[in-house]
Amino acid sequence: MAMLIATPALANDAPDLVELKRLVHQDCGSCHGLTLKGGLGPDIRPQTIEHYDPDVLTGVILDGIEGTAMPPWRPLITEEEAIWIADYLLKGE
Ligand code: HEC
Structure with a gap:
């Protein structure tokens, strides 16, 4: 049953929090440090x-910072996921 097979978070509508935390620490972490x-x-x-x-923070995540190494994430994550990441970064867990 396809519905029961875990699909990658980034393909789902609802943010998968475990997957998003992994993205923040691994992918964002590759430049910003694991912690x-x-x-x-x-x-x-x-x-x-x-x-x-x-x-504004959500915008930085979605669109990156032009002229710097900070890339836009819009091609990879949904707006909802970016909002979640912004909130996660501001709260720090
Ligand atoms: C390829 C390296 C790279 C990756 C990957 C990356 N960033 Fe960045 N990020 C940067 C750089 C470099 C800057 C500083 C840009 C500047 O000079 O203003 C930055 C700036 C930022 C800022 C602004 C910080 C400030 O104090 O103004 C935020 C927030 C941010 N990144 C979040 C993220 C998030 C969230 C992710 C993952 C979804 C991510 N970044 C992935 C390189 C990266």
Whole structure:
């Protein structure tokens, strides 16, 4: 039964939180560090990005930051997933 087979989170409508956390720490982490405290990309822990409005942060995730290594994630994740990630980053767990 296809419905019972786990499909990748990024293909589903509802965000799969386990998969999204993995994406944040592995994929975002490849530049921002596994614990998000910075690497090639800056520290994006809650205390350093607290000035961000959640909508603006969602936009940064979806569209990247032009002229920098921060890539747009719109091709890979849904808007709903980006909203979840922004919220996750601001709350830090
Ligand atoms: C290829 C490397 C790379 C990847 C992968 C990456 N980023 Fe970035 N990110 C950067 C760089 C470099 C910057 C700094 C851009 C600048 O100079 O303003 C940045 C900036 C940011 C900022 C703004 C930080 C600030 O203080 O203004 C946020 C938020 C952010 N990234 C979140 C994410 C998230 C969430 C993901 C995963 C969905 C991600 N990034 C994946 C390289 C990356």
